[in-house]
Amino acid sequence: MRILLMGHPNVGKSAVFNRLTGARVTESNYPGTTVDYTKGRVRIEGDSFEIIDVPGAFSLEPKDKAEEVAVKMLEENKEAVAICVIDASKMERGLYLALQVIEKGYPVVIALNMWDVAQDKNIEIDVEELEDILTVPVVPVTAISGEGIRELALRIKEASLVKIEKIIEKAGN
Amino acid sequence: MKNKFASVYFSIFGLIVLSLGIAELIIGIAGRSFTWGILEISGEFSLWKGIILFFVGFFYLSSVKNLNEIHQLAKNVMASIMLWIIAGMQIFAMITESIPGGEEEGWINTWEGFLSAYSPPYIPALILLPFSLVTVYYVYAREK
Amino acid sequence: MLDLEQRWELIDKIAKRTIKFGKYRHTLKDAIAEITVKPLTGIPIAIAVLYGFWAFFVAFAGFFTDGFLVKLFDMHWLPWLQEVFPAGKESWLYYIFVGDPLADNCFEAFGMLTSGLFVVIGVVLPAIVAFYLVLIVLEDSGYLPRLAVLIDTVLHKIGLHGYAIVPSILSLGCNVPACTACRILETKKQRFIMRTILAIFIPCGAQLGIMLKVIPETVGWVILYLLAGYFILGFILSRIVPGESPELLLDIPSYQRPTFSNVGRKLWVRTSSFFTTAIPFVLLGVIIINVLHLTGVIDWLATGLGPLLSGWFGVPKETVGALIVAFLRKDLAVAQLSAIEMTKYQMVTSVVLVSIYFPCIATFVMLLKEGGVKGFLGSLAALVATVFLYGGLLHLIWILLGVA
Numbered sequence: 157m158r159i160l161l162m163g164h165p166n167v168g169k170s171a172v173f174n175r176l177t178g179a180r181v182t183e184s185n186y187p188g189t190t191v192d193y194t195k196g197r198v199r200i201e202g203d204s205f206e207i208i209d210v211p212g213a214f215s216l217e218p219k220d221k222a223e224e225v226a227v228k229m230l231e232e233n234k235e236a237v238a239i240c241v242i243d244a245s246k247m248e249r250g251l252y253l254a255l256q257v258i259e260k261g262y263p264v265v266i267a268l269n270m271w272d273v274a275q276d277k278n279i280e281i282d283v284e285e286l287e288d289i290l291t292v293p294v295v296p297v298t299a300i301s302g303e304g305i306r307e308l309a310l311r312i313k314e315a316s317l318v319k320i321e322k323i324i325e326k327a328g329n
Numbered sequence: 330m331k332n333k334f335a336s337v338y339f340s341i342f343g344l345i346v347l348s349l350g351i352a353e354l355i356i357g358i359a360g361r362s363f364t365w366g367i368l369e370i371s372g373e374f375s376l377w378k379g380i381i382l383f384f385v386g387f388f389y390l391s392s393v394k395n396l397n398e399i400h401q402l403a404k405n406v407m408a409s410i411m412l413w414i415i416a417g418m419q420i421f422a423m424i425t426e427s428i429p430g431g432e433e434e435g436w437i438n439t440w441e442g443f444l445s446a447y448s449p450p451y452i453p454a455l456i457l458l459p460f461s462l463v464t465v466y467y468v469y470a471r472e473k
Numbered sequence: 474m475l476d477l478e479q480r481w482e483l484i485d486k487i488a489k490r491t492i493k494f495g496k497y498r499h500t501l502k503d504a505i506a507e508i509t510v511k512p513l514t515g516i517p518i519a520i521a522v523l524y525g526f527w528a529f530f531v532a533f534a535g536f537f538t539d540g541f542l543v544k545l546f547d548m549h550w551l552p553w554l555q556e557v558f559p560a561g562k563e564s565w566l567y568y569i570f571v572g573d574p575l576a577d578n579c580f581e582a583f584g585m586l587t588s589g590l591f592v593v594i595g596v597v598l599p600a601i602v603a604f605y606l607v608l609i610v611l612e613d614s615g616y617l618p619r620l621a622v623l624i625d626t627v628l629h630k631i632g633l634h635g636y637a638i639v640p641s642i643l644s645l646g647c648n649v650p651a652c653t654a655c656r657i658l659e660t661k662k663q664r665f666i667m668r669t670i671l672a673i674f675i676p677c678g679a680q681l682g683i684m685l686k687v688i689p690e691t692v693g694w695v696i697l698y699l700l701a702g703y704f705i706l707g708f709i710l711s712r713i714v715p716g717e718s719p720e721l722l723l724d725i726p727s728y729q730r731p732t733f734s735n736v737g738r739k740l741w742v743r744t745s746s747f748f749t750t751a752i753p754f755v756l757l758g759v760i761i762i763n764v765l766h767l768t769g770v771i772d773w774l775a776t777g778l779g780p781l782l783s784g785w786f787g788v789p790k791e792t793v794g795a796l797i798v799a800f801l802r803k804d805l806a807v808a809q810l811s812a813i814e815m816t817k818y819q820m821v822t823s824v825v826l827v828s829i830y831f832p833c834i835a836t837f838v839m840l841l842k843e844g845g846v847k848g849f850l851g852s853l854a855a856l857v858a859t860v861f862l863y864g865g866l867l868h869l870i871w872i873l874l875g876v877a
Binding site: 374377378380381384387388399400402403404406407410411414415417418419421422425426428429436468 | 499500501503504505507508509514517518520521522524525528529531532533535536539540541544
């Protein structure tokens, strides 16, 4: 099984990647550091998976080279599981991409990264409710310090396919 | 009370910084040097250091009104940070110059040579440095 | 599949049920973040930051180079090598590896083991480490994107936008990774402009380090002249190259405290990758140039190109050797210039020429790889025109000032 790390530019995908794989991809505090993809391996409870750090994309309608690469990666890996990394302090924007990936028929796990920043800004996110609506695992993480990464790794296999209609229905109530 | 003191303090300090900045700027453009007591204005980058000091003074002065307000305080803190950049780099340069020996001497400087690198006169930013630390105290006192 | 509107509607619903915005306290960090992007306060702050950058670079590189390494190379390494080198002082082997037997410093000797090693280890290594150290701290703290916002309006004039500052600043370290970083720009046109102007006008860290050593008083003017060229060529290219230059909404990350481990790791990765490419090229460059000297090719070229060099650019014909080296390594080329006798003004012109004349071979390969054949030829055309016009312009300025 392959795992794709998806998300907007500068939401800390590379940091999550480093934490998961123990790899040494350089992280920078500005968007667009990763213009090519990086591969690594992650071991979860004895099983080894290949994980790909996909370049940052705002949506799946490509506007620059990094986004083109991102879309290509998705198409080439139809069987993959996607970890959507979302900046918890700007959750709506990240959900847009996550929903697109869900609609395309990929099992998804959501990593709410920069949880510490969101807390600093006094933004409260009801993780359980969000999990219930989306019916995918949602894990708050702070990749820089490594908090939540273990839980994220353990919950990757809970990712399953969801129909978007179901999400609409649940959100409506 | 504390606020008022800080405002008066930074008004005076800001004015001093501003005028030293202008002096350094002018001397930098003229390409001259000037020494007075422990104060020395000379060397490369006087022009740039002068411009930065000028803005530091300007930021201090524009921050004194209602200093307790967060945006005003931010200007004050930033002014001090800019001052610390110049002074910090000057100290760093002093350290790097003090350690190696002279051209025809050994690897490490003599004790006298080492000490003389730190002796006055100093550039304006270095003399102003201790007085700018009041910002730290103010921010700290305000948090409490 | 949902359309755009339906998707946002859904997100709205989800957000309403799951996100609660607490009372937002404006912290000092936020207020500082704000004033660093407002032009009125941001530009003075940027000047202070860039001054700090430069001052650190100069002091750090000076500490190692002038403090220790010059002594090591000139007083110990060079005399020792001149003493023990097995081949005779007249032999070509001696000439290639040690260079001039009468030289008393590693700049003038120009052998592979003398000048070659001195340039790489003595001058360029400290400069590169100093440069990357500050750059990485600026990157990780989150200041760089703020600089991008500040300079956004200016860069729009040359068909780019604020984020073009990222490849531009990276380029001050090494042009090669900067070419790759151009991919963060949206359109082909923008990427072409960016690659071309940075390959031509931005001196790399190695070159900056050596310029600082060779022409300490005039390096500021050289950089200023190059910077002006960067904007002029960008402005022209943005008018004549077809294609779009879309706006970009800049997203600014919050300030963070850089971590030791990440800074250290990045410094190591960048410095070591720089060195694995730099060392072979510098050493090879010295060999090639010495062989060309020995076989008389340089003299032949100098005589042939002499009228062009002295007539159009106003520099001595001996600079031809440096221009050949410049194709391999810019730092080595500037080092070679320092050994040629000329006036201060001719020196500035030759250093500018070395900078804007063909980018080093590694950058060349990147231009081809990133731009394709068409883009590469375009960059090349811009380059040739620039060398003649912009290089010649400097000569004209000296003539008008009466110093040529």
